[in-house]
Amino acid sequence: MGRWSVSQPAASPLPKERRNDQVMWPSMLFTVSSIVDLLQRRSNVDTGTGIPRSSRRRLRSGASTEPHDGFNLVLLVPIIISVLIVLGLIWIGFVFHRRRQRRARENFMASSCVVHAASGSEVNYFHQEDTPIPETWSTSYLSTRGDLQSGGLDQTFHLPSKLSTEITSAESNGILQTLLGCPELEDMRISIKCLRFKTPISKGASGEVWLGQHAGKRVTVKRLWQTKEQTVEDVQAFVSEIKLSARLQHPHIVAFIGVAWNSTADLAVVMEYCPMGDLRQYLRRSGASLSWATDKLHMAVGIAQALEYIHSQSPPIMHRDLKSKSILLTRKLEAKLSAFGMSRSSQSHTMTAGVGTPYWTAPEILEGKRFTGKADVYSFGVVLSELDTCATPYYDVVTGDGKRMRPLHILQEVLQGTLRPSFSKKCPDWIRRVGVACLQHDPMRRPTATQLAQVLEGEVGVHS
Template identity: 50%
Template sequence: MVLLVPIIGGVVALGLLVWCCVCRRKRSSDDEPTRPPDTSSLDTAAKSLGFLETLLTDDRVLIRRRFDIRDIQFERPLSKGAFGEVWLCTDRQNTMLAVKKLLQHKNDAYKEIKDFIAEIQLTASLDHPHIIRFLGVAWTSMDNLCMALEYLPTGDLLAFLRQNADMLTWVKDKLPMALGVAHALEYLHNRPTPIIHRDVKAKNVLLTEQLQTKLIDFGISRDRTQETMTAGVGTPYWSAPEVLEGNRYTEKSDIYSFGVLLSEIDSAATPYKDVRSPETGEPLRVWQIVSMIVGGSLRPTFSDACPQRIARVAKACLDGDPNVRPSANEVIEMLLGRAVSDQNW
């Protein structure tokens, strides 16, 4: 069930236009200064890829965690995205690993490899029980660069919620899941240089066999000092209004996404799945939903079975003003019922 509030017609076209423009700007300009000159010279290309390899060989952490790619066996694909795929692999001790590698793209390979190296370096720097564990990195050339992560056979949170919706309760099951993600965000946001995940959603949370949640996919994460904290990444329905309007990401953008995640945990469904036009009864298009999110007339809602405390936390996280949203630390206190004051929440 989703609360649908009528909106003025002029706002309707705004959301998708903003989002598309920002995405286009993102694709065309993000990290542009770091790209090599556009040249057909094979020698220049080789030097560029050689520079990328020095990013790995000069990283002491990665060199210590480097393994021989011949020591793993690729068993079967687990998932595939626009630029990369994750495989189930086994090592010589028959330990199962999740190994991420890039797809073999012909266009803009330099940027894709550079971004993947940044993801590897960031993931390797993280150490928290509610964040996926980095195991190692392997390459013989930039064409076969891959990152090994712990394998969690239970799968992602959204699929688990859908398969077990009738058996899960908030107090026993769902609250610990939500707290795990909140603790992961607290860790990221309180590092000496805060990390913004930028794509918090149930599909990016995996579960251990003990149902402990672990945040994954740091491919578009950035530290707060970087100049690439513009919009155009992430997933629209989970993105904060200010991000959809083209403003920079902050920690509070992750908090908004966490509020949407709480609705996924409550309903075992993606947000706005049942939103329809009050005039035609037809499902709304993405740009219409984005417009309503930006305008503040649409937010995920929660079931009657959801505890009021959880609904209050979600409402605070989903506030249109990022300055009013709680921090990750405050979210944890609110989820546990230990918040000293609800302030404006």
């Protein structure tokens, strides 16, 4: 093989070593300045094609060459630009997707909280008579028809509140002093070190519930989110829930065990653990094994007694979010009322609409009227329907042409008094009458919680 020449096409790149301003090749030694001068004199670019003649000769000979730096840059620039354009389009699409999700959620909230009912109804399932409710408050069975899933309406919603602010040290100290000064919480404080967090059970907008252990027993521990800065409103609402839970002592209300904190950041309430979960999950999982003569009637009685208890407080307490998911079951299938985070006394200045779960919410509350105990009774009627059918409310509703009715149309029908949850054909007539009475569109025609409990208790010995 001959000596390496600059004018000869390269068969393959050879190793090189850099020494100061010189490049060492296997057979020749050139200074950097001489190489640059030589390349400039021999370039002789073809004016017609813009391609150096030396490059054209190398291409024609078929030999491979070392890529020129300028050539690499020309290829690299459009690649970088293309990648940036693609990333930009992906980012723009993501932003628009998030905005659409937020708008859809806001529209649903607004439509659910303040429903503008249409003047006409697509389907009139029954006519609500304006006759006064009899002493036995029993009415004829009126049912719905069709098939529908809940459509995502089993979500707690509320009207937007004023702008929240992060909690300050002074506000945190004030909240903790409130806890220390609460007579219901005296001797009920538990050391955080004595709690063991085992498994998360459920999560909400502002907090989470854990299966925990305290004093050798399984308990549930509810606490605010540990991963975000809590607002004053978040902590104050949680403190109100803790104080209310400590006040309520009833066999069919989840028992309060204690409260633990080092600061407002780790505030936690410890409650009784109900191993069978909530009623809704149990009905889906094992509802077929239940009957009114065995378990369902006892569950209904327990819930009614719990409602009677909280309504009889001075001032009366309204649950405001009664549904199958807020009812927990013990190992013996005893029903216990829980989820008092939205509960208020009748003297509260916030007893207006804007809370609850739409399919369980009374028509007058959807209209924006003041919350009363009769709204809880309406929700109880929906729970009776769930106990009977083991299905989500309005699971069987279709329009006149056989299509599934949209959730907002269902709420419009409920507002107009032309639709209510159904009961199965196998439902005992007396249960159906109790349920329909609770679901009356006019709250004055519904029974009180005390009447409800008395009637159900009277049937236990007869039908069990």
